[in-house]
Amino acid sequence: MKRTRRVVAGVLIIFSLSFLQGCWSRKEIEDLAVVTMIGLDRITEQGVDKWRYTARIMQPKAGQGGQGGNQQSNGAPQGGKELLLTGTGLTMQEAARNTGLRSPRYIFMSFVSTIVVGERAAREGVSEIAEIRGRYRDFRPRTYIAVTNGEAFDVLQSCPEVSDTLYEEIEGLADHKAERIGVACSMDWNYFVQNLLGPDRDAVAPRITTVQPKEDPANGVRQAAFLQGNAVFRGDKLAGWLNEEETLGYILAVGDLNNAIIPITLVEGDKRVAYLVGRFRSTIEPVVGAGKVSFRLKVKTWGEVDETHNIRVNDDSLQWVEAAAADKIRGVVLKAIDKTKELNADVIGFSQELHRTNLEAWGDYRPAWRDNFRKAEIEVEVECKVTRTGRLGKGEAFKD
Amino acid sequence: MFKQLLKKFMGFGGKKGSGQGRASQPQEKRPLSANIDKNLQALRETFDLCGDVIFREFKLNAEPPIRAFVTYVGTLCDEERAGEHVMKALMHETTALPANVRLTQGSALEIVQNRLVTLTELNTSSDLLEVTKHMVNGKLALVIDGSATAIIAGVPGWENRAIEEPDSEPSVRGPRDGFVENLTTNLATIRRRVKTSRLKVENIEVGVLSKQTVSVLYIKGIASDKIVAEVKERIKRIKVDNIIDSGLLQEFIMDEEITVFPLIQTTERPDKTAASLLEGRVALIVDTTPMTLLVPATFITFLQAAEDSYNEAFYATFIRLLRFVALNIALLLPALYIAITTYHQEMLPAKLLNSIAEARSGVPFPAFVEAILMELTFELLREAGTRLPKNVGQAVSTVGGLVIGQAAVQAGVVSSAMVVVVALTAVASFTIPNISASFSIRILRFSLMILAAIMGAPGIMLGLMFILFHLCGLRSFGVPYLSPFAPLSPSDLKDTFIRVPWWAMITRPRLFGAKEPVRQETDNGPVKPGEGGGSS
Numbered sequence: 001m002k003r004t005r006r007v008v009a010g011v012l013i014i015f016s017l018s019f020l021q022g023c024w025s026r027k028e029i030e031d032l033a034v035v036t037m038i039g040l041d042r043i044t045e046q047g048v049d050k051w052r053y054t055a056r057i058m059q060p061k062a063g064q065g066g067q068g069g070n071q072q073s074n075g076a077p078q079g080g081k082e083l084l085l086t087g088t089g090l091t092m093q094e095a096a097r098n099t100g101l102r103s104p105r106y107i108f109m110s111f112v113s114t115i116v117v118g119e120r121a122a123r124e125g126v127s128e129i130a131e132i133r134g135r136y137r138d139f140r141p142r143t144y145i146a147v148t149n150g151e152a153f154d155v156l157q158s159c160p161e162v163s164d165t166l167y168e169e170i171e172g173l174a175d176h177k178a179e180r181i182g183v184a185c186s187m188d189w190n191y192f193v194q195n196l197l198g199p200d201r202d203a204v205a206p207r208i209t210t211v212q213p214k215e216d217p218a219n220g221v222r223q224a225a226f227l228q229g230n231a232v233f234r235g236d237k238l239a240g241w242l243n244e245e246e247t248l249g250y251i252l253a254v255g256d257l258n259n260a261i262i263p264i265t266l267v268e269g270d271k272r273v274a275y276l277v278g279r280f281r282s283t284i285e286p287v288v289g290a291g292k293v294s295f296r297l298k299v300k301t302w303g304e305v306d307e308t309h310n311i312r313v314n315d316d317s318l319q320w321v322e323a324a325a326a327d328k329i330r331g332v333v334l335k336a337i338d339k340t341k342e343l344n345a346d347v348i349g350f351s352q353e354l355h356r357t358n359l360e361a362w363g364d365y366r367p368a369w370r371d372n373f374r375k376a377e378i379e380v381e382v383e384c385k386v387t388r389t390g391r392l393g394k395g396e397a398f399k400d
Numbered sequence: 401m402f403k404q405l406l407k408k409f410m411g412f413g414g415k416k417g418s419g420q421g422r423a424s425q426p427q428e429k430r431p432l433s434a435n436i437d438k439n440l441q442a443l444r445e446t447f448d449l450c451g452d453v454i455f456r457e458f459k460l461n462a463e464p465p466i467r468a469f470v471t472y473v474g475t476l477c478d479e480e481r482a483g484e485h486v487m488k489a490l491m492h493e494t495t496a497l498p499a500n501v502r503l504t505q506g507s508a509l510e511i512v513q514n515r516l517v518t519l520t521e522l523n524t525s526s527d528l529l530e531v532t533k534h535m536v537n538g539k540l541a542l543v544i545d546g547s548a549t550a551i552i553a554g555v556p557g558w559e560n561r562a563i564e565e566p567d568s569e570p571s572v573r574g575p576r577d578g579f580v581e582n583l584t585t586n587l588a589t590i591r592r593r594v595k596t597s598r599l600k601v602e603n604i605e606v607g608v609l610s611k612q613t614v615s616v617l618y619i620k621g622i623a624s625d626k627i628v629a630e631v632k633e634r635i636k637r638i639k640v641d642n643i644i645d646s647g648l649l650q651e652f653i654m655d656e657e658i659t660v661f662p663l664i665q666t667t668e669r670p671d672k673t674a675a676s677l678l679e680g681r682v683a684l685i686v687d688t689t690p691m692t693l694l695v696p697a698t699f700i701t702f703l704q705a706a707e708d709s710y711n712e713a714f715y716a717t718f719i720r721l722l723r724f725v726a727l728n729i730a731l732l733l734p735a736l737y738i739a740i741t742t743y744h745q746e747m748l749p750a751k752l753l754n755s756i757a758e759a760r761s762g763v764p765f766p767a768f769v770e771a772i773l774m775e776l777t778f779e780l781l782r783e784a785g786t787r788l789p790k791n792v793g794q795a796v797s798t799v800g801g802l803v804i805g806q807a808a809v810q811a812g813v814v815s816s817a818m819v820v821v822v823a824l825t826a827v828a829s830f831t832i833p834n835i836s837a838s839f840s841i842r843i844l845r846f847s848l849m850i851l852a853a854i855m856g857a858p859g860i861m862l863g864l865m866f867i868l869f870h871l872c873g874l875r876s877f878g879v880p881y882l883s884p885f886a887p888l889s890p891s892d893l894k895d896t897f898i899r900v901p902w903w904a905m906i907t908r909p910r911l912f913g914a915k916e917p918v919r920q921e922t923d924n925g926p927v928k929p930g931e932g933g934g935s936s
Contacts, residue, residue: 004658014862027858028767029741030760034753058750062759091839110746138746167750219420 033105034058036082036167039131039152041118045088051121053095054086054153055105056166058111082165084156098202107335109136113171114144115189116152122231122238130193130236140189146208147231147238157373158210158225166225170208173227178206179255182248182262182277184227196236200344200352200362200369203233204250207241232372234345242339249336252299252329253348255280264303266324275325275384277303286354288361294377299333302324302385316334318386325384333380346373347375430528436467439528443471443541446532456487460544461494461504467545476538478557486540486553489516505546510597512544513551522555533611534593566668566690568835571707578668583613586670590617593674598622601830612643615671617683619707622908622916623738624680627877631682631695646686646693655875660843662836663876665697672706678914695924696879696912699871700896702837702920703727708899716899722831730841734771735852735860738820741767743856754853759815759865768853770814774822775846777804782826879911
């Protein structure tokens with residue numbers, strides 16, 4: 001009896017909770033403004049420096065479910081268009097609020113796939129941007145981050161080419177494609193911030209850039225965005241860019257990839273051969289000498305040589321390919337190291353490796369770690385393996 | 401609290417089991433008289449205005465002729481058999497009696513019993529009320545002048561439904577017979593499966609106004625004596641007018657007063673009943689009811705179909721797991737839909753979010769109202785389908801579902817995503833083999849939907865926690881409802897989510913078959929030719 005009474009009382013209390021106003025966080029799905037990409041810029045408006053906040057918002061097509069008249073015959077959702085909203089303000093909060101001025105819906109950040117940072121904002125410092133996670137409780141730490149050489153606003157104005165929406169396209173590139181083909185690194189917010197906070201490494205982010213596609217003018221895409229190159233930070237400020245070759249060097253130097261498709265072009269006389277890197281590992285080994293730290297970077301790659309009509313692969317040429325590829329990759333990696341030294345930012349993680357393996361040496365190294373890194377000798381050893389030769393069983397016998 | 405309410409609104413007084421309710425009527429004995437006219441008069445008065453009761457007076461062929469009469473309820477007896485074995489015997493066979501046997505008023509009763517009536521089911525009674533009781537049970541009463549004892553002969557002959565495949569528990573593999581409304585037929589179908597004298601059938605009569613026979617079946621030595629005693633005790637405790645169906649009995653003998661879960665298993669299948677008996681459970685068959693009660697029932701028995709035992713072990717295991725998934729879908733899917741679309745949108749993949757938002761963009765109601773609307777519509781259709789005649793019912797539910805679903809989406813009342821959810825829920829709930837279990841799932845689904853609408857996923861968790869607490873507290877005839885999971889008996893898990901091959905089902909369920917725990921030899925497994933076997 002007593003138990004029943006208690007249960008009934010409990011049920012009544014829980015039920016009466018539902019009549020309380022104000023503490024419901026219930027939101028209907030169609031009342032959400034689902035932000036898919038954010039662009040952040042620093043601009044000067046009438047002589048005042050301001051933040052510009054740009055958001056691409058998912059725009060579900062109306063009437064898929066209701067209004068029988070205009071129902072699609074095939075029934076499949078068509079992938080709604082996206083809406084671009086922008087706002088400016090003296091602080092980021094003000095800018096964000098102004099972005100939502102014309103949208104009656106609740107700004108929902110869980111589906112932000114990429115944050116695009118404008119070049120000026122990046123040069124002035126990204127620490128405020130990095131705090132975005134604290135600003136929005138529904139923000140995901142796995143959001144990708146990219147820096148553009150220009151204004152993020154322009155990047156967000158791009159059109160999707162392959163996918164239905166821009167965010168899917170950029171997300172797909174950042175997810176696996178760009179790094180696999182060796183054109184840009186992949187960086188999510190979480191790792192980026194870890195590098196900003198860590199005492200031993202500088203942050204890097206892919207460069208997002210726009211292009212006017214020439215291939216098919218009829219499809220109406222006036223501007224597309226893609227990832228190419230890396231942005232190097234020193235502290236929280238953009239220090240400079242890695243070009244195409246240096247980016248490849250960076251990827252090979254830090255990398256640990258199993259499913260890469262990176263062609264390394266080898267030239268001898270009039271022969272051109274592509275060594276296709278499929279898998280690579282790199283290890284950094286700090287060498288602590290008398291008061292001096294140097295590093296040894298070992299890169300090991302496994303790849304294949306596709307048969308081409310101007311080279312028949314045999315034992316001799318295989319050795320040549322392996323040696324030439326190692327030489328070439330060493331050059332590329334060295335270029336990347338030189339550039340980071342020039343930018344005075346240890347993005348490859350030499351100092352971090354020292355910190356991780358030799359705490360004693362790190363103590364001396366730490367006070368001027370960027371300088372120490374710049375001064376350190378770095379030896380690069382590359383070993384290339386050809387795991388197989390081509391996919392054609394037997395080369396075609398073309399006549400001369 | 402409920403007891404207080406019951407007291408107030410239903411005039412229920414007195415303590416449980418004290419027998420002080422108004423339903424119990426005192427019954428005195430009324431002995432028969434030696435005078436046939438008095439007996440006839442008394443019986444005619446008893447069956448006053450009963451048009452189906454037949455009285456037939458005649459004289460026994462003796463010197464002097466002895467007056468006698470037979471009486472029976474015409475609709476319950478086989479007139480042909482009554483004529484053949486009783487009337488013909490009494491009127492014609494008397495001449496064929498041996499010379500040394502003399503039919504007089506004093507010896508008539510004994511002679512009729514031993515030499516004349518050729519029926520196996522024959523009793524005597526000297527109490528008018530008892531005679532009456534036998535008559536309404538389809539017996540024939542023969543009263544002879546000069547004797548205060550009536551002869552009761554069984555010539556049952558009412559119409560019965562033929563044995564058919566059970567509608568509520570059809571199966572592809574396995575026997576097709578189901579219980580019918582006749583107790584003896586039902587007992588026969590079980591006897592034919594369990595051919596041992598250890599199968600005991602104890603008849604208990606329940607009901608004050610009209611006695612209904614309840615047969616308690618168990619296998620002596622396997623079923624726990626405690627449980628059998630408890631079952632009988634609980635049935636005997638019932639003081640009620642009449643038991644129309646086993647459903648009534650079920651509510652009287654349950655362990656818990658108020659619960660949405662069925663604490664007693666019902667089945668229409670004799671094979672399932674027989675299998676349960678062999679596991680050490682007790683079966684209750686109520687006359688005129690095709691639904692047999694099986695006790696004790698545990699939660700997992702409601703997810704087991706008879707067919708699981710007949711199909712291959714792997715397939716049966718797969719189906720069991722599928723059914724468990726279906727149970728979760730049936731219970732949780734609408735609630736999860738509400739919780740996710742209104743509280744936890746981040747849990748959806750972006751594309752799905754987009755298409756749900758698209759589907760919902762024209763819908764004027766919140767997801768909760770939408771879900772409740774659709775679920776109620778579905779329940780209405782299901783109920784309509786059940787109530788309508790069989791042929792119409794199916795058409796109504798199918799067409800109604802399609803039309804209403806389609807039209808509601810087109811009219812923008814509900815979204816197509818919701819229709820998918822409701823349809824999936826419905827399909828999933830049909831996979832639960834036991835109807836009463838699916839009723840409880842349906843009720844709980846609505847409560848969980850409300851909780852999800854108020855509190856989102858934490859609400860669902862809260863609801864599930866309460867359900868779990870409740871389930872943990874339930875017992876069916878002393879056996880914990882969640883066994884063999886809680887309390888855990890690892891060896892009994894062999895017939896729960898998985899179904900091990902039959903040669904590995906060595907022991908009976910621990911909690912109700914412990915008296916004779918070993919079901920079979922341990923080395924019963926299949927043996928390849930030439931490998932061991934035989935001699936060992």
